[in-house]
Amino acid sequence: MSCELKSVFAGLPQMERGVAKVIGGDPKGNNFLYTNGKCVIIRNIDNPAIADIYTEHAHTVAVAKYSPSGFYIASGDVTGKIRIWDTTQKEHILKNEYTPFAGQIKDIAWTSDSQRIAIVGEGREKYGAAIFWDTGSSVGEISGHSKLINSVDIKQSRPFRLATGSDDTTSSFFEGVPFKFKHSRHDHSQFVNCVRFSPDGNHYITAGADGKMFIYDGKNGEFISALGGEKAHNGGIYAISWSPDSSQLISASGDKTVKLWDVGAGTAVTTFHMGTEVSDQQLGCLWQKEHLLGISLSGYINYLDKNNPDRPIRVIKGHSKSIQCLTVHKSDGKPYIYSGSHDGHVNILLLNYSTSPASHYWDAETGENDCFRGKGHSNQVSRLAINEEEDLVTCSMDDTLRFSNINKKEYTASDVVKMDSQPKSVSVAAGGLSLAVCIEQVVLLKDKKKVFTLDNLSYEPEVGVLHPGGSTAVVGGKDGKIYLYSVQGNTLKDEGKTLEAKGPATDMAFSNDGAYLAVIDDRKVATVFTVADGYSVKGEFYGHHAKPVSLAWSPDNEHFATGGMDMMVYVWTLSNPDKRMKQPDTHRLHHVSSLAWVDENTLVTTSHDASIKQWTLKY
Template identity: 30%
Template sequence: KKKKKKKKKKGKMPERRKLKDGSHEDSVLSLAWNWEYRNVLASGSADKTIKLWDLEKLLCVNTLRHHTDKVQSISWNPAESQVLASGGFDRRIHLSDLRSGAENSVRWELQADVESLIWDVHDPTSFLVSCEDGVVAKYDTRLGGGSKPLWSVQAHDKPCCDLSLCPNPAAKGLLATGSMDKTVKLWDMNNLKLSSTLKMGTAVEDMQVGCCWVGDYVVSLSLSGNINFLDLGAGSVRTQVMGHTKSLVTVAADCFESGDRFFTSSYEGKVCEWDASAGCKGAAMVHTNMPVSMRVAEGGKKLHSCGFDDTFRVTSLPLSGGSTAIETRKLESLPKDSCYSKSTETSCLLYEKKVELVKGSTGGGGVFCSLDLTQECSSCAISPNGSLVAVGTKQGKVLVYALSNGALAQDKTLERHRGEVTAMRFSHDGSMLATGDSNREVLVWDCGSGEVKKSRMVYHSSKITCLSWSPSNDTICSGSVDSNVIMWPLDLPSSKRTTLTLAHQEGVKGLEYISDTKVVSVGTDACCKIWTKQ
C-alpha cells in the first residue's frame, strides 16, 4: 500500500485588522463631516461608493452607489445639511438630497476626472470643481443637472488637485488653487483674473496636492508631506512644517552637544534635522534605500550612515535639501550595523561576517582595519576612545576585540544571551557595554572584567531593537518590537523600571538620549516622540 503523504502545515497567517461591518473595500479617498449632525461622517472610496457613518454607534447607516469609478471628493452643503455633493474619476458630479432617498441624485457630466469639489460658502446654491485637465468651473444647482457651468478657467497646465475659497466676506471671490504643476495660485473670481502665482519648487515632491485658507493666509500641502504657510500677496512662504511621511528606522543625536538637536531617517532614505523645541529645521534625501544606522560625527558637523543601498555616506550639516553635500562610498555588500567613536572619529561598519574600521570621511583615510569573522553577526558597537569593538552574533555571543597598532585582536567572548544579539551600545565613559537580544533580554557588562553587571532586564515581550545610555551613564533605555520603551536605572532593581507603554504602535526602531531628562524615540508609525523624565 502506498503511504499517504502528510500535508505540510501552513504557517499561521497574521490576523487582518478587523473592520466594522459595511466598511469600504478599497482606499478611502475623501471624508466630509456633517456640520449640523456632528455624529455623521461621509466617506468616499476607490471602491466607487460613498458611505454614511453614525460615529456614536460606529455603524455604516447608508451606502450611495451613484458613481462608476473612484469617488475622489465629497462635500456637505453649508446651508442644507442633508445635501451631499460628490465627484469622481467617472467624470461625474452627483448631488444627493438624502431627504428624498439615497438612491436619488442629480448628475453633471464633465470633460475630465474630478480632483476636488467645494461649495461656495458665500452662495450655497453653487459649487466649484477642479479637474485633472487643470480646469476650474462653477455650477449653479438651481439650473438643474446637466446644466453648463456659470464660468470655467484653465487654472493650471496639469491636474488641479485642490481649491479653497476665502471664507472672509470682505474678501469674497478670492480662490486659491494647488496643482501638480508645483504652483499655488490666487484668483479673483469676481473678475475671473489671476492675482498671483507662487512656484513651490521643481522636484516631483513639490507638487501641491492640497490647499486651504487659515485666516488671511493660504496653507498648502506638498506631495513630500510639507505643510506650507503662504503669503500669496508677497509671493513667499512664511513658514514650512516638514517631517516624515513614511516609517522611521533610525535616530541619531549627540547628548553632549549644546541644544536639543537630533536626526531621524525613514525607510526610503530621507533624513530630517530637528530641534526639540522648534521642530524640523531641514531635510535631505541621503540614501536611496533604507538606512541601517546613523550617527552624529566629526564634532556635530557631519552625519555618518550606512544603508541597504550598500553605501556608507558622510552628510554635511545642516541639512539643506538637494544642495546638501553628501560623500558616498560604495560598500562591498549589505551592511548589518554601524557605530562611531567620537574621540578617534572612527566609524565601525559591520557586514554579516566582516567588520571594517573607517577613519574620518569617505574621502579621508578610508578603511584602515578590517577583520573577517567566522560567525554570522547582526550588531556592533565601538567604545568612545576607539580601543574596543564589540560584535553581536546570531548565536547569542558577544565578541569583544581590542584595537592595537591598526589591527583587531579578540579580547573576550561574553556568553549569557539566549538569542541573537540584536542591539548593543557602550556607555559614554567606556566602562560598560549594554546588549539586547531577540529573546527580549537586556544585559549590562563590565568592560574590564567581562562580568555581567546588571541582569534580569526581561520585561519586554519581544525582540530588543535599540539601546541608549543617559549622559550620566546611570540609566539604560531600551526599545522593542513590542512597541514599548523601558528605562532601567542601574542603581535600582529591574522592578523599579519606567515603562512607556505603546510608545510606537508598530514597534520601536530607534531611540537616543538628548539630555539626562529627555529621550527621543522613533517607530514604524512614522512618528518621532520626545519623552521628558519628571
Template identity: 35%
Template sequence: MSYTKGKLWPANPSTTRGASTKLSSSGSKIIYTNGATVIIRDLEDPARNSTYSGHIQPTTVARFSPSGYYCASGDVTGTVRVWDTVGAENILKNEVKVGFKINDLEWDGESKRIIAVGDGKNSSGAVFTFDTGNSAGEILGHSKPINAVSIRHQRPFRAVTASDDTHIGFFQGAPYKYVKTLKTHTRFVQDVRYAPSGDFFASAGADGKVFLYDGKEGEVVAELTNDAHASTVMACSWSADSKLLVTSSTDCTVKLWDVETRKVVNTWTVGSDLSSQQVGNTWVKNDIVSLSLSGDLNVFDRRETSRPRQIQYGAQRGITAFAAAPSGTLYAGAYDGRIVSYSDNGAEAIKGDGHTSQVTALAVSGNTIFSTGFDDCVREVDLSAGAYTSTTTGTNGQPKDAAGEADALYVITSKSLECIKGGKVVSKVSLSCGPFAVATSAKHIAVGAEDQKVYLFEKGSEPKQIGKLESNKGIVTALAFSPDGSLLAAGDSTGRIVLYDVEKKEVKTSRWTFHSGRVTSIAWSADGKHAASGSLDTNVYIWSVAKPMKNIGIKNAGAGGISGVAWVGTNIVASAGADGCVRTWEIKFHE
C-alpha cells in the same frame, strides 16, 4: 521613577503619485493621515500637536466635524471611526464599516451625518448617521472609484461626488438621493468642494480644468480659464468668506482665484521636480496650506507672491534610524532615505543628494553625522550646514548598523566589520556570525550576531577579537556601551536585555526583561546610571543599573513600534518609530 509627555514632532502626510491627498482643518489645526496614524498638527502652537492610533490598517482620510469637537477617519478596509478630539483620550464615539476602501468622507452642516466614498466592488459610497451608523441615503451614479465628496452645510442640503469615470454626481438630502450627473470634465475628477456659504461648489480634474457650479441646483456657472493650470489639478479649497478658491496642481503651482472676477490673484511655483507636484490643500485661518508629493506642507500667506511663508517638514515614511547630537538636536533617517533634524526651532530636511533607499543607521561624530543605507554606502552630513557633504564611501555589502566616535566610523555588513576614516575604509574584519548590531567604547567594539552571541573586539589598526558574551537567548539586535565603557547592554529578538560587565565578561543583570518584542535601540544616560530601550512592542523602558527591577514603562510610545531612542540632557528621552513621529519624555527620578 515616573514620566510626563514632552514634545511631539509629527510625521508629514502620506502621498501617492497621481492621487489627491485630502487635508482638513479647524482653527489653527490641520488634520491628515500617515500609515495607521491620524495626525493633528497645530500651525500656531506645536505643543498642541497630537496623534490618534485607533486604526489597525492604513488610514486614508480624516476630517473634523463642523463643530471641531469630533473627527471622522477612514481606512483602506472601509472602517470609519468617529472620535472625540477634545482631551487626550480621544474617546471613540462610533465605528462603522462601509465595505470599501475609503478615499474621502464629509460631515454635514449639523455634524450628524457622514458620507464616505471610495473604491469597492459592490458599492463606492455610503451615507450614515455618525452616532448610530444608520443609513441616511445612498450614493449612486458612478461606474468607477469615487475620489471626493462634499456636502452643502445649509438647508436645503446637497452633496456632490467626483469620480474616475469623469463625472460628478449631484444629490439632494437628507436622506441623500441621486439627482443627476454632471459631465463637465473629460478626465478623472480629483476633487470637489462646496463653498462655506453654500452658494457655489468647485471641481478640479486631471484635464487641468476647474469649474464653478451653482450650490443649490448643480448647474455650471463658469470654467476658470484665465491663467489655468498646465496639468492635473489635484485639490481645491475655499476661503472662509467663500470669495477665494485655491487650487493645487501637478504642474508644481498653487493658484489663488477671485471667484467674483474668475481671475487668478496669486500664483506660487513650489519647484520644478517630481517631488514638488502639489497634491492636496486646505485653508488654515487666513493661510493656505498646499501639500507637495514629497510630503512637505507649504504654508502661504495669500498676500505674499514669491514663496511659502514657511514649510512644515517631517518624516513621510517610518523612521528606521535615530541619533542625538551633543547640542540636543535629534536626527531621524527614514525608510525612503530622507533624513530630518528636530530641534526647538522645528523640523528641517537635510539638504542635498542623500540615500536612495532606507537609512539603516545614524552615528554622530563631532560636527558630522554619518548615515548608512540600503544603497550600500556611507554618507556624511555637515551639521552646521544642515546638508550632505560630497564624501560618499562604498561598503562591502549592505550596511546593517554603524557606530561612530571622534575620528572613525565602524560599520557592519552581512560580511564584515569595517572601519572608515576620512572617507576611506582603513580596516576590514571578516565575520561569519551573521552580524546584526554594533557599538563602540574608548577601548572596545561589540558586534551582536544572529547566533545569539556578542563578539568583543579590542580597538587597533586591525581590531582583534578578545572574547564572546553568550547569555542572550535571541538574535542580538541592539547594543550600547555605558559612557565609561564598563558596561554593555545587549538587547535581543526576544525582548530581553542582558547587562554585561565588559572587563569581567560576565552578566551583571539579566532582569531587564519587560519588552515583549524585538529590542531595536538602547541608549545610556550621561551619568551611566540609567538606560533607555525601544522595541517593536511600541514601548519604551527606562532601566536602573543600581536597582535592576526598578523601571519606567512608557507604553504605546509609538504606533507600529519604536526604532530608536536617545537621551537629550539629563532627564529627557526621545523616541522615534514606524509612525514617522519623534517624541520626547521627561523622566522624573525618585531614587
C-alpha cells in the same frame, strides 16, 4: 520612577503620486488634520508642533473630517470602515463604527447640523453612501457614477445639496434630504478629483485631472462658467479650498503651483510657485482662517505667503515614512535630533526650550526643522551616529556609508563610502574611527576611508560598537557570542576573547564614560558588562515580553533605556536591576525602533508611525 509625555513631533501626510490628499480643518479654525498610515494626525495651525495622534484604526486611514460642531471627527480607511470619535476628550472615545461599502473611502462630508455624513470611495457594488452619524441608517442614495467617486461635499445651508466627482469624468448633483440624484455633468475630459461648495452655499466648483475647474450654482447645480478660462492649471488639479467669505479659493496642482482665485472675476490673483522637482507637485490644500496651506508630494506642509508667492512663510518638514533610527547631538548648547527613515530621508529637529504651550517644540517657524540638501541615500537609513568632526555618519540598505557635515547640511558625492555588502550598523569613536558591521563583514574606517576588513568570519555579525576611546571594537554575533577586537593602528586584532550573551545581540552600546557595555539580545535580556574588570557581568535585566531592539545610555551613566517588540520602553537603574521604569504603548501602533537621551531626565523615542516623542523622566 515615572515617565510623562512632553511633546509629539508628528509625521507628515503620507502621499502618493497622482493621488489627491484630503486635508481637513476644524470649524473654529484652530487645527487641521490629515492621515499617515493607520494614524489620524491633528495639528495646531498656529503652532504645528502641538500635535495629537489618533491610532485606533486597524487599517490604513485614507481621510478624516471634523463635524461642523467640532465635537467629532469621522475617519475612513482603505477597507471601507468609518469611525466617528470624540474630539473633546484626550482618549478620543469611539462613538460609532460603520462599513457603508467594501473598499477604500476617498472623501467624507458632514451636513451643517452634524447629523448626517456622506461617504464616497471605491466600493465593489456601490461608490457612496449617506447615513445618520448616530444610527448608521440611510438618508438617501449616492448613485449615477460608473467608477469610483473621488470627492464629495454638502452645501452647508438649507435646503441641503450634495455634489460628487468621479473617475468616470463626471460630476453629479443631488437634492435632499434624503439625498436623491438630480443630474450629472460631463464637462471634464478626465478624472474629477475634487468638488467643494462655497461656505455660503451659492456655488460649488469641480476640479479635474484635465487642469480645468468649473463653477456651478449651489442650489440647482446648473453650469455657470469655467474658472480661469480654457485651462486653470498646466497640470491636473487635485484639491480646492474656499476662503471663509466665499469670494476666493485656492487650487493645488501637479504643475507644482497653488493658485489663489478671485471667483467673481474668474481670474487667478496669485500663483504660488512651489519648486521644480517632482516632489514639489501640490496634491492638497486648505484655507483655514488666514492660513493658506499647500501639501507637496514630499509631504511637506507649506504655509503660503500672499505677499511673496515664491517663498512660503514656513515649511513644515519631517518624515512621512517609518523612522528607523535617531540620535541626539548638542550644538551651541541646543539639542538637535537627527533621524533617518525607510525612504532614505534624514531629518534635523531642534528641541527649542521655550515658555510656549508646547514647552519643547519643533521650531519650524525659524527653519530649524530641516533636512540635508542634495542627493542622499536611495534606501532605508538603518543606523546613524555623529563623530568628533561633527559628521553625521549614516549606513543604509543602499550599501553605503555617508559622512555628512552637520553644519553644512549637505550631501556630497565625495563623502560616500561604498561597502562590499549591506551595512547593518555603524559606530564612531575618537581618532576619526568608524566601525561598520555588514553582512558577513566587519569594516574599520579611519578619516572616512576603509582601512581594514574582517571577512571569512566564523559567525554572522549582527551589530557592532566602538569603545568611546577607540581602543576596542565589540561585535555581536548571531551565535549569541560577543567578540572583542583591539584596535591597533589601522587594524582590528582578534584577542581571542568572547563574552556570552543569552542570545543573538540585537543592539549594544558603551556607556558615555566607557565604563560599561550594555547588550540586548533576542532572548529578551539586557546584560551589562564592566569594562575595567575584564568585561565581567555587572548585572542582568529582565522585563521585556518580546525581543528588545533598541538601546541607549543616559548621560548620567547610571541609567539606560531599552525598547522592544512588545511596544514597551524600560528605563533601567544600573546599581539596582529591580528598580526600573516601564512605559507601555510608547507608540501605540508599532514598537520603538530607536531611542536617545537629550539629558538625564529627557528621552526621545521614534517608531514606524513616522513620529518622534519626547518624554520627561522623574526618578
